[in-house]
Amino acid sequence: xTAEIPHPExxxxxxxxxxxxxxxxxxxxxxxxxxxxxxxYELLHTGLMLDGRETLNLASFVTTWMEPEAEQLIQDxxxxxxxxHDEYPAASLIEEGCVHMLGDxxxxxxxxxxxxxxxxxxxxxxxxxxxxxxxxWVNRRKEAGLDHSTPNVVYGAETHVVWDKFANxxxxxxxKIPMRPDRYVLAVEDVEAVIDENTIAVGAVLGTTHIxxxxxxxxxxxxxxxxxxxxxxNIPLHVDGASGGFIAPFAEPDLLxxxxxxxxxxxxxxxxxxxxxxxxVGWLVFRDKSKLPEDLVFSVNYLGGAQPTYTFNFSxxxxxxxxxxxxxxxxxxxxxxxxxRNMLANAAHLNEALAASGRFEILNPGLAEPVVTFxxxxxxxFDVYHLSARLRENGWxxxxxxxxxxxxxxxxxxxxxxLDLSRxxxxxxxxxxxxxxxxLAAEQPKQRPTTKPDVWTHPAHSAxxxxxxxxxxx
Ligand SMILES: *Cc1c(COP(=O)(O)O)cnc(C)c1O
Numbered sequence: 001x002t003a004e005i006p007h008p009e010x011x012x013x014x015x016x017x018x019x020x021x022x023x024x025x026x027x028x029x030x031x032x033x034x035x036x037x038x039x040x041y042e043l044l045h046t047g048l049m050l051d052g053r054e055t056l057n058l059a060s061f062v063t064t065w066m067e068p069e070a071e072q073l074i075q076d077x078x079x080x081x082x083x084x085h086d087e088y089p090a091a092s093l094i095e096e097g098c099v100h101m102l103g104d105x106x107x108x109x110x111x112x113x114x115x116x117x118x119x120x121x122x123x124x125x126x127x128x129x130x131x132x133x134x135x136x137w138v139n140r141r142k143e144a145g146l147d148h149s150t151p152n153v154v155y156g157a158e159t160h161v162v163w164d165k166f167a168n169x170x171x172x173x174x175x176k177i178p179m180r181p182d183r184y185v186l187a188v189e190d191v192e193a194v195i196d197e198n199t200i201a202v203g204a205v206l207g208t209t210h211i212x213x214x215x216x217x218x219x220x221x222x223x224x225x226x227x228x229x230x231x232x233x234n235i236p237l238h239v240d241g242a243s244g245g246f247i248a249p250f251a252e253p254d255l256l257x258x259x260x261x262x263x264x265x266x267x268x269x270x271x272x273x274x275x276x277x278x279x280x281v282g283w284l285v286f287r288d289k290s291k292l293p294e295d296l297v298f299s300v301n302y303l304g305g306a307q308p309t310y311t312f313n314f315s316x317x318x319x320x321x322x323x324x325x326x327x328x329x330x331x332x333x334x335x336x337x338x339x340x341r342n343m344l345a346n347a348a349h350l351n352e353a354l355a356a357s358g359r360f361e362i363l364n365p366g367l368a369e370p371v372v373t374f375x376x377x378x379x380x381x382f383d384v385y386h387l388s389a390r391l392r393e394n395g396w397x398x399x400x401x402x403x404x405x406x407x408x409x410x411x412x413x414x415x416x417x418x419l420d421l422s423r424x425x426x427x428x429x430x431x432x433x434x435x436x437x438x439x440l441a442a443e444q445p446k447q448r449p450t451t452k453p454d455v456w457t458h459p460a461h462s463a464x465x466x467x468x469x470x471x472x473x474x
Contacts (some may be wrong), residue, residue, distance in 0.1 A: 015042050052397045058415045058429075059399040061243050061273040065420035070326045074278070074319040082118075082318035083309075091318045094325045101328055102285050105249050106241075106258040106267055115292050116285035117310055118271075118321045122242035123162040124312055125268035125284035129238050130166045132286070132310075133201040133265065135293045136236075146197075154195055155203030156186040157404040158210055159240060163203055172200060179407040184208065184363070186215045188223050195227065201236045201265075206257050207244030210403055211364050212371030212414075214244060214257065221261035228263070236265035236291070242282070245269030247369040250333065250340040265291045271324045274369070276331075276339070276419060281320035339419050343370035347417040350426050359437060363412060370417035375410060382440040384411045390436035396429060 009018055020039045034040075054064035066074075077091070085092040095118045103114030119125040134151055141148035152173035155163050159176075167174035175194045177186060191202060202224065204215040217239060224235050239257060241248075246269060248255050258264060264287065271281035286292050297308045331339070347370035354360040354374050363373040376384060388400035403410045415429070 015039050053395060055418075055420050056395045057397040058417075058421070059397050061270070061416050061418070062279050063272055063276050064418060066276070066278060066323065067330070070277075070323050070330075073326050074323050077319040077322045078317060080318035082316050082321060083314050088318065091322065095321050098283065098321065098324050098328065099285060102267075102269065102283055103259075106245070106285060108259040108285075108287055110288070113288040114285055115289045116283060118324075119268075119282040119284055119311065120280060120313060120316065121272060121282035122160070122240065122268045122270040123165075123282070125282045126160075126162050126238070126240060127166050127169075128310060128312065129266040129268055129284050129286075130172075130201060130203075131170060132292050132296060133236050133238065134170065134172060135296055136291070137198075137200040139293055139295075140234075150198050151200045152196070152198050153201055153203065154191060154199055156190075156205070156215065158185055158208040158213070158215070159203060159205055160209045160242065163240075173198075175199075178405050179403060181407050181409070184211045184403065184407060185213050186220065188216060188219045191220060192223055192227075195233070195235060197231075197233050199233070199235050201238045203238050203240060205244075206239055206241040206248060207369045207371070210401075210414075211373050212243075212369050213364050213366065214248075214368045217257040217264075218261060221256075221263045224263040235263070237261070237263040239264055239267045241267050242270045243273045243371075244369050246274035246276070246336070247340055250337040251344060251369075259287050271320065274340070275324060276327050276336075277320050277323045279320075280317065281324055340370075343417045343419060343421075346370065346421060346423055346426055347372050347415075349423060350415060350417065350430070353430050357434070363410070372415045372417065373412050375412045380437070380441050381444045384413050386440050386445055387433070387436055388413060390440060391429075391432060394432045394436075396432060398429075 007017075007019065007022075015021065015038060018036075018039060020035050020043055025043075057064065080088050080091055082088070082091060082095070098118065099116035100111050100114060102116065103111035108114045117125075117128070119128065130153060134153075137151060138148045150173065151171075152175050153163075153167055154175045154177070156177045157179045164174060164176070166172065177190045177194065180187070185208060186204065195202065202220060204217045204220050206214050206217065208215070217237070221237055224237055228234050239245075241257075244257075245267060248257055258267060266284065266286045268285075269275065269283050271277045271283055272279045275281070275283075292310065297310050299308050327336075344367060347367055350372045351362050351365065351367065351374075354372070355362050355365075359377055359380070360374040361377045363375060364371065384400040388398050391398050398413050398415055400411065400413050402408050403412070417426075
């Protein structure tokens, strides 16, 4: 029918009168011709409105607000390919500066001696860190004339999926310690039971993905120091500080989790989480250069200069690295501290209000970071998945999930408090949660909400038909 209606178009036809606005977009065909720039922009700009709103996405640790000057600097540096060290020497000096400043923040014995690298995020940083420990272990075993065919890595179920990926991709036996039904971080005795001479590293988390707690890092360090003396195994501790690495130094400067501990050999942190930069930057910092085997560092002779590198990525934008330095200079310790205290105060308020309602049980009352995890106190005839879906109707994205084995019977909701979540918004969230609870209690729904179909693998479904997909991993 529509095909028969004439659609004359000229240079002055407005966007909403043009073919692009009524034509089916076939995602499986590479477009033959182009379209005007403003039309392409409008199509994508409006289409993307179907996504959740970033600030209301309480599932994510990743930064959703930066100052206008930071955004300007990002614009200024978008065109710089960060790998071109010879062409952009100032940009790469900024990266080095960030690494040393982090060495200082993490109390390295000598911040000038730390080595490290800016990565795309903590995932790349963790893989690179563990690969360095694997190679160091191989080198030690070879020198001693010992077998080096069965490396293992020890960590708990509270870690991020990237730890499993490392073990899988790089052929290292995964010794993953299950959670206990009532304990969601590592127990030192469980670690002692599984480490041996083939352990390349022990992983500990500051700010666990599922609960936001901290592993007992100081006790794990003591264990590894004792093992070094008793058995001669020098097992490094890698601290995954993806989220906590930018909280503890400001909220609890006396907490011992970093290079003040002898066996802590490397630390990763996500610049795009509480480093307060937009997605695309993480950091790996080694205690000193003895922890990064020289045979892993490539001296790339490229476009006229020799540059040592230890990364997976080659080309990448420089913008987020520059934005990280912007925050370091702009905020300093005092600025970060004021923001961290606000986030913790807002999280504590949310915690207290939830507990006071009598409807919820808080899983991490200690608030090692501004993350609130809670479960239903009893069985009101619906579950956390219903609540998550109902909140989504008000625009809030609050994930519901269950814990890993052996705590898989715990079903919970998680709210990550970021800098752009004000007390006012938390009060609105609480009132929406209250209403959702009352409505569901009255309705007594029978079934769990369905999860959203993946629109890219099932093109027949449109995004608008899906229900909220809940999940973790950021
Ligand atoms: C987010 C997170 C990661 C992964 O970090 P990315 O920066 O998203 O790559 C790893 N570990 C922990 C504990 C995390 O919170």
